[in-house]
Amino acid sequence: MKPIHVGLLGIGTVGGGTYAVLQRNAEEITRRAGRPIQISIVADKDCERIRQITGGSCRMTDDAFAVVSDPEVDIIVELIGGYGIARELVLQAIANGKHVVTANKALLARHGNEIFAAAQEQGVMVAFEAAVAGGIPIIKALREGLTANRIEWIAGIINGTTNFILSGMRDKGLSFATVLQEAQRLGYAEADPTFDVEGVDAAHKLSIMSAIAFGNSMSFEQAHIEGISQLDPADIRYAEQLGYRIKLLGITKRTLEGVELRVHPTLIPAKRLIANVEGAMNAVLVKGDAVGATLYYGKGAGAEPTASAVIADLVDVTRMHTADPEHRVPHLAFQPDAMVDLAILPISEVVSSYYLRLRVEDRPGVLADVTRILADDGISIVAMIQREPGEGEEQTDIIMLTHKTVERNIDAAIAGIEALPAVKGRIIRLRLEELL
Amino acid sequence: MKPIHVGLLGIGTVGGGTYAVLQRNAEEITRRAGRPIQISIVADKDCERIRQITGGSCRMTDDAFAVVSDPEVDIIVELIGGYGIARELVLQAIANGKHVVTANKALLARHGNEIFAAAQEQGVMVAFEAAVAGGIPIIKALREGLTANRIEWIAGIINGTTNFILSGMRDKGLSFATVLQEAQRLGYAEADPTFDVEGVDAAHKLSIMSAIAFGNSMSFEQAHIEGISQLDPADIRYAEQLGYRIKLLGITKRTLEGVELRVHPTLIPAKRLIANVEGAMNAVLVKGDAVGATLYYGKGAGAEPTASAVIADLVDVTRMHTADPEHRVPHLAFQPDAMVDLAILPISEVVSSYYLRLRVEDRPGVLADVTRILADDGISIVAMIQREPGEGEEQTDIIMLTHKTVERNIDAAIAGIEALPAVKGRIIRLRLEELL
Structure with missing residues (x-):
């Protein structure tokens, strides 16, 4: 069976993981997808890195724009990150009729409305399971697994860095700054940890889940965001005495007045399963009116867990890329003409x-x-x-x-x-x- | 948009829940599915029950075979249970070119190979999210969410009755027989609880997950099955002293020698998230080589949680029913010609x-x-x-x-x-x- 051709943009941690897993599990993935999924060309500004990882087994370039225009390529995997050049590349790929798989939560949270509209217009798919909670198939659960439900709320531990730090602060009674340093030493926090510790990364992911849950347009700009850098270990101890744990939660809830969209440290009962999610792990709790509460737990970051989500999307797109667009799952779960514009509540409400x-x-x-x-x-x-x-x-x-x-x-x-x-x-x- | 027409077989607990949720969330479900999903005819031996639940809003009959031959019906929802008449009805529906949605784990565990072969032959879908772990979208996670992975093992709490009893035995130090009586009084256990407490129901569900995880044919007959009726509260206490909880787990694992397929009471470390799944809740832990361990948790039974899974399948089938079969997800995750026949290990191995x-x-x-x-x-x-x-x-x-x-x-x-x-x-x- 003829392989489907993938153009990979960025071969850093997740790109390298995606390449490795596609190679290692090629036989099993082909047995599922019905045809081989082949990375045909890789773009990275560091061609030596491409050579090291791929062993020269595919074409390479330092020009990502050449890949999105490559006539051989069916699907673009965008793993560059950020919302500058990545946005241009994704929009160009869509304009060229390519399907896109991306792990880029910042891009979708900020420019998702534009990107999904363009994809709809061109009849291509933009898949993004890897953008939220790494390898946990939470986008699939929300978009397809819970379609019977009126979703009431979502509460997620969707940033591993902050959960690692909170676990350390609680276990050892140490300050935020001390545990942050340890997290940086162990590779759980970046040199500039602002996006993670101030809740911005979690808010990106939450915005995406909120749009899918409620059929609402992407509303990251209206999110209320507080991080954990001001959190005092004394409050973790007092909360514990009262039977609660403090987690950085992303919460989105539908109320009669509007949609809540907020990230902040939150006390939750210690006996809840999600309160016992420790270290860099992620978990998302979803409340539907029919199913009740369901929880999804796993690794929210890292090379291979994220690659797992990227490749699941590649299999989905491979299956559906010649299908009529009406057979496909809508990007944001609801049919494009059935999306609504629900107001995001200010935090005071x-x-x-x-x-x-x-x-x-x-x-x-x-x-x-x-x-x-x-x-x-x-x-x-x-x-x-x-x-x-x-x-x-x-x-x-x-x-x-x-x-x-x-x-x-x-x-x-x-x-x-x-x-x-x-x-x-x-x-x-x-x-x-x-x-x- | 023209509705898709559903014929419902059996309007007991889950059937009633399915009817109720489809009515209540009709608008939201239509916005997702792209067209209305309408129950056009209901078969139940108790026509008065149909009338009470539907208020006479659809056609009714006491002849289920009339429904599977009804020319107006696109999709059959089989909620009769068992593997006698249900098998005949499902095979007849397939022969008539109808898609089937079923919650019937016993039927699939025993006759899945025959049923999926017939469906493949006829180019129709048989969807069965509701057959395993109620409302938790675990079939979707295994079939579609984790396609990048070589799945190593699955361990699940997939029978709510036994988990309720084990929680009660541990909390209160009571005997199996005493807690069983309480479970029966509260409706968590049936009058004849054999299938649940002896592990047969869990083995049905496990067999389905095992086939999907490994691309293996359905092998329920080779499963090793032990229930909890012989479990002594003393062992629950001793396990606790050693840092373990006892859960009835369904475990399937791929080894070099073959596939393990076993249901039995199992000690697991008390600090694992799955060890803290209490009462009638279900949870499935899946270990993939790329993603690591992921956990899926929720209500494994009940009218509306199970209806949630039935309707998710209805939405999937609605989306795909006019699509080319090659675009569809294979019934058991792997393409039919890529299924294998792995040996099930005897328990001694x-x-x-x-x-x-x-x-x-x-x-x-x-x-x-x-x-x-x-x-x-x-x-x-x-x-x-x-x-x-x-x-x-x-x-x-x-x-x-x-x-x-x-x-x-x-x-x-x-x-x-x-x-x-x-x-x-x-x-x-x-x-x-x-x-x-």
Whole structure:
């Protein structure tokens, strides 16, 4: 059977993994796909790297644009990353009638609406399983596995770097900065970790899942994003005492008022399966109205786990590339003419439970003042602990968990409480989700 | 857009759920599928039940054979169960050129080879996501999400009844019989629970997953099956002391010697995510060479979770029913001409670690005799605990965990140890898997 021809753009970690797995499992993949999947040409600015990895078994170039115009190539695999040159290449490939497989979450989160419209227009597929949660087939689950459901919400640990750091902070009681250094030494964090630790990478992935879940256009720009760099190990300990773990979650939820789209450190009950996802692992919890909660867990990054997703897409595209477009799964799960424009809620309109930590003078009446302000803003308290002040200490910590309330009420209450003379410094506020 | 017409066979729990979800989420499902999915005719021996559920909104009959021959029907949903009349109906539907969606694991495990061959011959699809692990899209993950991988093994909690009972036995220290009664009272176990508690239902599902994972023909008849009815709460406690939980796992593994296909109570490390799957929930752990371990978790039974899988299949079939068969995903993941006939290993040839519990006279020298026999059979011990005998008690329990060994060695050692005069009664033997 005639092979399908793939042009690979970028042969770094994931590109090298994709090449290696396609070689190693060629026989098994062909038995599934019905025909061989062959990397015919590779573009990388480092031709020596191409030679080392491929052993000169395919054509090579340092000009990625030559690949997207190559008449022999059926499918482009874009593994360059970023949204500059990658965007141009993907759009050019589509214009040339090539199908595209990409792992580029930043590109899709920022330019997905443009890219999917172009692909629709040209009748080509843009597949992106590798863009979210590495080797976990979560895009397939959302697009195809849960089509019966009205999806209510998704909550995911979708950034391995931050989960590795949070696991380290909890296990060893160390600060963010210390564990970050260890993560960098072990290769779990990049030299400039900003995109990961500040939640931007998670927000890219979350935006893609949200669009698929709700048939909404890609809305990364409206996402609320908080990272973990400001997280204090003390809050991890207090949360633990209250039966919760802190994870950096990407949460998207459909409400009557609009769609929530937010990434932030979140308290979740320690007994939930997802609370026990440790180290660099990823997991996504999806709540559908018919199926209930389902969880998908695995490696969210790395050469071969990501290659696993890239190649799964290659098999899908190989199967469908001569099929009528109407037989294909729509890019964002819903038929293009059935997509909607749901508003993304500002964070002040989000409803959540809250964890509050206050530093207060250790004297009678303070708690009464604090709880009065909360009550005036309609906020009820579910649990409270007060740290026993040390010998001679005049201040102590109060930690409270609240019932659900809209965020603007908490903002108002926090402003009121911080104005009390007995309350010292800023109040620490974290969101809490029961994930039921 | 013209609806696709579905004929529903059986409107019990899952059939009723399927009808309800298709009605409730009609708009959203149509937006995904590109056209309405309409139940046009329902067959059930209880026409009053059809009338109650559908409100007379579609045609009804007590003759299922009339439905599979109905010229208006495009897709048959078979929810009758069993492998008598259901087999005839499915084969007749295929012969009539209808696509089939079924939740019937027993039918596929026993007659899958015949059914898929017939479907291939007729160019129709037989979809069966609902046959394994209810609403969890595990068939899709195995058939499509992990196509890059050489799958090494699968280990699944794929029977909710037994997992509910095991959770109850562990939580409350109660006997199998007591918790079974509670499960029956709550509707988690049937009046005749044999198929569930003896592992047959899990073996049906395991056989299906094994065929898809390895491109092997369906081999249910060669599966090794042990249930949980003989499990003693004492062993759950001892396992816990050693850091393990006992779960009824379906395990299939590809080895150089052949394919393992076995269902039995299994010790697994308590810290694994899958060890913390409680109650009636299901979870499947899949190890691929590229992706590593991925886990899929959710409700494995119930009206709407199972309906979620049935309808996902209906959407897939709706999308593909006019497509060329070559564009479709092969029934068992591999192209029909690329299926193989791998031998299923007899249990005596399976390699595993073991948990052994011996009742022995509490006197010096016994342990030396026992360990000598194990050593002679090439079995090394990883951990051991000996119960402190009570006041005046002359016997005690020894619990040992072994390194990996082939089962026939353990059989030989057990026979030798049971022949020792100081060893009383039968030795309890359970298998142990690290799941790494």
